[in-house]
Amino acid sequence: MDDQCRVLAAALETLDDVFYVYDTDGRLAYWNARLNELFGLTDSELSGMDPTEFFVADDRAAVEAAIAEVFESGQTTVEARAETTEGVVTFELSGRLLTADDGTVQGFSGVGRDITDRREREWHLQRQNERLTEFADLLAHDLRTPLAVTSGHLELAAEELSPERIDAARDGLQRLESIINDLRTATREGALATDEQAVDIADVATTAWNHVETGSAVLEPPPPIPVEADPKRLLRLFENIFINAVTHGPVRDDRVSDEERKAGTTDITVRLVPTADGFAVEDDGRGIDPDDREWVFEPGASRAADGTGFGLYIVRAIAEAHGWTVRATAGEHGGARFEFDIDADTAC
Incomplete structure (x- = not known):
């Protein structure tokens, strides 16, 4: 191994992400130490492993499809979960085709990045948006019922009260209706896809x-x-x-x-x-x-x-x-x- 290869190998060992190389048969040929750490396996145990063996059963079909895609189109990205020494981890997996100077396919390489925290934050944000929307809908429903009753009584009272008082009351009710409409819009517009x-x-x-x-x-x-x-x-x-x-x-x-x-x-x-x-x-x-x-x-x-x-x-x-x-x-x-x-x- 020449000096450049040693520097490259040393650099890969410093990554927090998993680096991997698979051959044309889809078998693990090279990896960095992060893979050993996450799965508690020795080099001899990892050598030749199929990519799907690392991931939970529900996500293996997506990984298989991604492998087919990288050999067909030259690159791929997929998310998959794995049981690791650090618990269940969600990985964002990349893949790029490796070819020789003459164009011969030699396999593919890629990086597995831990995106568990990011997905967790997104999930909690989605739940917060859903709860906020539910709250706004409930509030709108609960407010509109007394508003309707009040409006009905206001029309009856219009026969006895001065026009100025009636107009002031109507303005108040219209303002409440505007607040309700804007509250419901505000809790929906940012979260829903366009x-x-x-x-x-x-x-x-x-x-x-x-x-x-x-x-x-x-x-x-x-x-x-x-x-x-x-x-x-x-x-x-x-x-x-x-x-x-x-x-x-x-x-x-x-x-x-x-x-x-x-x-x-x-x-x-x-x-x-x-x-x-x-x-x-x-x-x-x-x-x-x-x-x-x-x-x-x-x-x-x-x-x-x-x-x-x-x-x-x-x-x-x-x-x-x-x-x-x-x-x-x-x-x-x-x-x-x-x-x-x-x-x-x-x-x-």
Whole structure:
């Protein structure tokens, strides 16, 4: 063995992962000491072993399929569990075909990486998401029943109470309904997979604008921006962005009445623009304080008396469900700007 081979062999022995080489018959030909440690076997016992012998019965078929794949396509990746000296370990197993200079197949090599902790974390996160969704559904159900009863009594009381008191009570009930809807959305949007297809963001944004009470606010005609996205989720994203702009965007003016501000009758212009990394939505309103630009995406974040605080949280959840990122910054005219970065393989 020359010096380079010795250095390579020594380097492989330092790995926390298992390294292995199998011959053309699928028999173990070379490995590092980590394999001996994990299975408590000597070199003579390991020599010539079949790959499936290491793994639990339920996962052996997947390992066999992976071996066939590496000889057919040149590479493979599979997950499988094994009983080891350290307990049950979930391995991520790779395989790459080994060939001589003349193209003759000599076997395959690969690495077995312990991903047990990662899978455990993913499982616990999934269970937490499921419990959160169950809680939100239960809460929504339990709240809507008394809301319906209260609404019925309110209509009967309208004959005796002043219109102002009735309107105030109705506003309170509508706010509770909004909170319920946003709570259920917030617990679902980030966890569920998206049904992506080719869509034009301009079309979805225009439809969303027509769904929102915008008063005298204006959406400049957006340019075509084709992406791969879930149209329904994208529609909700733009609805929430536009509601935020119309509700929180107008510049404060003491001459504007609370009724006008609530009705969204103050002027504001919203623009949808393509960027090098995706697209952005910006307005010419009062903008977002630099210290609040990350906080606004947190659940319950709202400075408006009638806000639910889930609007921009849902926007971020939908963006992340697509593999995108979103950040708040300043617009060209000093208003709020939300920049969406899309992965290179997401854009059309």
